[in-house]
Amino acid sequence: MSIVQxxxxxxxxxxFSYIYPKDIKPVIGGRVRVTLGNRKMIGIIVSLDxxxxxxxxxxxxxxxxEIIDKESLFSSSLWKxxxxxxxxxxxxxxxxxxxxxxxxxxQGKQINYDFKWLWHITEKGNIFNIDVLKKAPKQQKAxxxxxxxQIISDCIRKKYDITTKVMxxxxxxxxxxxKKHYLPLQNWSDNFMIKGKKPILNREQNIAINSIxxxxxxxxxxxxxxxxxxxxxxxxLQILENILIRSQQAIxxxxxxxxxxxxxxxxxxxxxxxxxxxxxSLNNKERLAVxxxxxxxxxxxxxxxxxxLFTPLARPGIIIIDEEHDSSYxxxxxxxxxxxxxxxxxxxxxxxxxxxxxxxxxxETLYNVFKGKYRQLNLLKRVSNAKLAIQxxxxxxxxxxxxxxxxxxxxxxxxxxxxxxxxxLFLNRRGFAPLLLCNDxxxxxxxxxxxxxxxxxxxYKRQLRCHYCNHKQVxxxxxxxxxxxxxxxxxxxxxxxxxxxxxxxxxTKILRxxxxxxxxxxxxxxxxDNINKGEPCILIGTQMITKGHHFPNVTLVSLLNVDGxxxxxxxxxxxxxxxxxxxxxxxxxxxEKQGExxxxxxxxxxxxxxxxxxxxxxxxxxxxxxxxxxxxxPPWTNHVLFRAEFFDNKKVIELLQKLRNLLENLSSNDxxxxxxxxLPSLHPKKNKFWRWHILVQHPSRKYLxxxxxxxxxxxxxxxESRKVKLIIDIDPIES
Ligand code: ADP
Ligand code: ZN
Ligand code: ZN
Numbered sequence: 031m032s033i034v035q036x037x038x039x040x041x042x043x044x045x046f047s048y049i050y051p052k053d054i055k056p057v058i059g060g061r062v063r064v065t066l067g068n069r070k071m072i073g074i075i076v077s078l079d080x081x082x083x084x085x086x087x088x089x090x091x092x093x094x095x096e097i098i099d100k101e102s103l104f105s106s107s108l109w110k111x112x113x114x115x116x117x118x119x120x121x122x123x124x125x126x127x128x129x130x131x132x133x134x135x136x137q138g139k140q141i142n143y144d145f146k147w148l149w150h151i152t153e154k155g156n157i158f159n160i161d162v163l164k165k166a167p168k169q170q171k172a173x174x175x176x177x178x179x180q181i182i183s184d185c186i187r188k189k190y191d192i193t194t195k196v197m198x199x200x201x202x203x204x205x206x207x208x209k210k211h212y213l214p215l216q217n218w219s220d221n222f223m224i225k226g227k228k229p230i231l232n233r234e235q236n237i238a239i240n241s242i243x244x245x246x247x248x249x250x251x252x253x254x255x256x257x258x259x260x261x262x263x264x265x266x267l268q269i270l271e272n273i274l275i276r277s278q279q280a281i282x283x284x285x286x287x288x289x290x291x292x293x294x295x296x297x298x299x300x301x302x303x304x305x306x307x308x309x310x311s312l313n314n315k316e317r318l319a320v321x322x323x324x325x326x327x328x329x330x331x332x333x334x335x336x337x338x339l340f341t342p343l344a345r346p347g348i349i350i351i352d353e354e355h356d357s358s359y360x361x362x363x364x365x366x367x368x369x370x371x372x373x374x375x376x377x378x379x380x381x382x383x384x385x386x387x388x389x390x391x392x393x394e395t396l397y398n399v400f401k402g403k404y405r406q407l408n409l410l411k412r413v414s415n416a417k418l419a420i421q422x423x424x425x426x427x428x429x430x431x432x433x434x435x436x437x438x439x440x441x442x443x444x445x446x447x448x449x450x451x452x453x454x455l456f457l458n459r460r461g462f463a464p465l466l467l468c469n470d471x472x473x474x475x476x477x478x479x480x481x482x483x484x485x486x487x488x489x490y491k492r493q494l495r496c497h498y499c500n501h502k503q504v505x506x507x508x509x510x511x512x513x514x515x516x517x518x519x520x521x522x523x524x525x526x527x528x529x530x531x532x533x534x535x536x537x538t539k540i541l542r543x544x545x546x547x548x549x550x551x552x553x554x555x556x557x558x559d560n561i562n563k564g565e566p567c568i569l570i571g572t573q574m575i576t577k578g579h580h581f582p583n584v585t586l587v588s589l590l591n592v593d594g595x596x597x598x599x600x601x602x603x604x605x606x607x608x609x610x611x612x613x614x615x616x617x618x619x620x621x622e623k624q625g626e627x628x629x630x631x632x633x634x635x636x637x638x639x640x641x642x643x644x645x646x647x648x649x650x651x652x653x654x655x656x657x658x659x660x661x662x663x664p665p666w667t668n669h670v671l672f673r674a675e676f677f678d679n680k681k682v683i684e685l686l687q688k689l690r691n692l693l694e695n696l697s698s699n700d701x702x703x704x705x706x707x708x709l710p711s712l713h714p715k716k717n718k719f720w721r722w723h724i725l726v727q728h729p730s731r732k733y734l735x736x737x738x739x740x741x742x743x744x745x746x747x748x749x750e751s752r753k754v755k756l757i758i759d760i761d762p763i764e765s
Pocket of ligand 2: 510512
């Protein structure tokens, strides 16, 4: 009798012991079906429990109900990665393992490799006298066929009109036996080929490619820092070439697939290898199929968002992270991992290179370069003749805006459209207007669930929507507070600009790209196809359009309202602003045409704006990195957030207050530890839940790890912790 420890997908940080049948060797990393209480669950075996004490308690242990896998779902490096991650993020191993596999596997689906049944003749069958079967002509026919062909596939069996039943009778007589025949792996490496013409590389590209190629058979971590339009994709392609020649596979992480379709097509044009996309619109079956193909080495390149990082590879070759600064690499729910950090860990475990590319690297990444953990390769020039865009500030102090647009900007739009070019306007605010208020008593339309102003949407539909919890309601005609009819909308959203522009430019096509217009699966692609036709048009977009897309005919880019970022209380706001500005600005003038970037602001003299516009992202990044050093903020130190949420505001604060006391006691003899809070979170109320946090800071990651580990068992003793939801966010990126 053996006892195994099983990780279950529940939010409890422990393993569960079960009795395992004694005649079978347990598979670590394989799934089993078990019961916990009276819930049936799929768990994963983590270890054998050889502790004899357990044998005594044996009677209390339940038995495993079903063994699902004959081999581990995880390679040893993935296994190590996930164990490490569960530990580092203080997330239950069961949840971490569960998260990393396709949904169908979580549900217990058997892994069936494609196979056919083949009927093989036996020795007895070969010497069997056909006359014996005279009275059973169907069996006789099958026997003759078997003796002739030795092996019969289902296809042949059907062709001769022989049923499975007949074959089974022959089997019972010992004439033949069924055998599983596994279909041969789809092998792409034998006829691997590079298609199409490669461009002549420039000096910087050459250096980057050669440096990485030289060390691409072992772990090495690279930051490919290349301005927009500098040909990063070409660098990826030529590095991949070397990997694919050796029949190794690549994982490419992107922030969002929908917007990277063009880049993916470039990969398809260059290599005749199977490329799989892990797209959000894949169904569970398709997801599992990609996972299986990767595990068997049948695909060469897997492109996907954050969680594609956990795809098993038969022959791992390289990991590439495009737009590595993008915040979507940090999971913001449940297990809050940073995919970029885990990818580096995985590359290290697999002993393969990792390339992180960005025009606006994260400060954490630049810091890692500074510390010598990653090496930086620069692409500072745009390829071919594309010049960097001309940048200009429009001071909108005291100026009357028309639907958020200054008169100068409207004039510029006109000029660019007249020259048959495209214009892109950036505004990170969807809907018609961000606020509805009463002009008489100053009542504000707020979502009760979130204590946050409603956004006006589709004014013709008269709808208010909460962008936190998605609650909807009709727009009132009169103020519920004072019965005044004087309700006004304040501020400007993308819908309103769209309206205004269609009045100003009635003959021009206007395309609005935001979450509301791209909900539909193919709508984004339609927009992009439309833009790529190259006809003059005005694009209005939110954050979505900043994610690595190419609009070669856009010559004018304008950021309408980004001032908020300059005065945010979040110390990361300036970094995000600089990335956003640089990414949006980078959409201008990608082809041979000169681009122009206009920034509308009420604060034209803001020092950060000046550095960014005059010296560019890298100088700016260095400056804020130094500033953070002087005030000791990440990445020079480390943060952990204890987030708490519950519908009773008082209980949340009480729990955090007790938690803070506890943490202070545990760390009383360390002068470097620093606490802040309880403080309300960035969104203090969401979906009826009040949200607060405590920030813990310490220069040593290890110290923080130990502090959390020590505190966890004590936290669960605090009575409020049984009700209030507590989340540990390691290396948080927002409060
Ligand atoms: P980014 O750095 O923004 O990802 P891309 O890789 O998309 O830039 O390159 C921009 C354009 O330049 C693409 O159309 C690409 O095909 C082209 N390109 C890249 N390298 C070269 C080169 N060495 N010579 C000519 N064109 C190139
Ligand atoms: Zn009122
Ligand atoms: Zn709400």
